[in-house]
Amino acid sequence: MRAPHQLLHSRTRVKPRYAxxxxxxxxxxxxxxxxxxxxxxLASPALGAEFAEYLLQVKAKQGxxxxxxxRIETFFYALDxxxxxxxxxxxxxxxxxxxxxxxxxxxxxxxxCVADGxxxxxxxxxEPVDGIDMPHTLVGNERDVPAEPFMGDExxxxxxxxxxxxxxxxxxxxxxxxxxxxxxxxETHVMEHGLYFLQGKGLYYLDDEWMEVEATDFIWxxxxxxxxxxxxxxxxxxxxxxxxxxxxxxL
Numbered sequence: 428m429r430a431p432h433q434l435l436h437s438r439t440r441v442k443p444r445y446a447x448x449x450x451x452x453x454x455x456x457x458x459x460x461x462x463x464x465x466x467x468x469l470a471s472p473a474l475g476a477e478f479a480e481y482l483l484q485v486k487a488k489q490g491x492x493x494x495x496x497x498r499i500e501t502f503f504y505a506l507d508x509x510x511x512x513x514x515x516x517x518x519x520x521x522x523x524x525x526x527x528x529x530x531x532x533x534x535x536x537x538x539x540c541v542a543d544g545x546x547x548x549x550x551x552x553x554e555p556v557d558g559i560d561m562p563h564t565l566v567g568n569e570r571d572v573p574a575e576p577f578m579g580d581e582x583x584x585x586x587x588x589x590x591x592x593x594x595x596x597x598x599x600x601x602x603x604x605x606x607x608x609x610x611x612x613x614e615t616h617v618m619e620h621g622l623y624f625l626q627g628k629g630l631y632y633l634d635d636e637w638m639e640v641e642a643t644d645f646i647w648x649x650x651x652x653x654x655x656x657x658x659x660x661x662x663x664x665x666x667x668x669x670x671x672x673x674x675x676x677x678l
Contacts, residue, residue: 438639444652445633446474450625450643457485460491463618470621476647478551479667480621485510485546490539493530500553501530502599504667508544511643512676513537525569527599533548534564547667554596554674560596569601582608591672598672603665604629604658613655618670620648627664630657 429435440447447583449659455465458481465484470476485508493501501569503512503522510522515534521541522528530536541631545656555561568589574584582605589599604627628641632655633648658664 428488440638444649446647447638457622458594459472465476473538474647475649476619478549478621480549483546483548485540486543487540488529491529492537493535495535498552499530499550500532502549503528504547506545507545508540509538509542511541517564525621528566529589531562531564533561549621551597559593565589580608593673596671596674598670601665601667603663605663606658606660609657610655611651615651615653617649617650618672619668620668621645622666625665625667627658628660629664630646
């Protein structure tokens with residue numbers, strides 16, 4: 428936020444195939460399913476995405492109740508604070524910083540905030556496949572997920588929060604790069620991304636442009652957008668990203 432005497436400028440980029448959205452650029456709104464919660468819509472079909480992603484600022488005793496429709500799966504990631512989630516017939520489970528859950532389209536759920544915090548939420552239509560069962564709800568914490576060197580680089584660690592199995596049509600991964608480390612090539616692929624910067628800063632390559640990025644920025648990348656990343660600054664850079672996986676191309 429700039430003072431009245433300062434000139435306005437922004438790192439925001441909204442292009443047909445990608446978008447960079449710094450936090451200061453999008454004001455909160457309200458959602459019917461989340462009474463009184465400040466919600467920022469990070470990505471939606473209006474942007475070009477085939478999913479919806481939100482940043483929720485939730486106070487203690489706020490939350491939501493959802494009735495399963497058999498179609499929409501929901502992913503939650505706790506940035507900070509403390510939450511309680513009950514899904515399907517499962518027991519109540521806590522989500523604190525780094526906690527995550529992928530709620531099956533077949534499960535009702537109730538989520539409530541115990542201590543003020545921020546929550547990322549991603550919703551997408553599940554893509555069923557004949558002969559493959561719909562996955563059960565999955566709950567965990569990033570601290571319990573191994574961080575593997577990416578392509579042999581000990582300065583680039585990748586965590587797969589959701590198992591890479593045929594029943595899952597969604598990947599949620601955390602990439603962490605030590606300062607000076609980077610993706611070793613420019614990626615170009617059919618999957619789209621929703622990417623939230625958790626920590627640090629760097630340079631992101633999108634389509635044909637290098638852009639400065641930092642913690643709390645959000646990036647949407649459509650299919651076949653060339654992309655890469657360099658970590659800069661004094662601390663490691665870390666981001667959580669979504670991609671659609673394990674399904675054939677719809678024709």
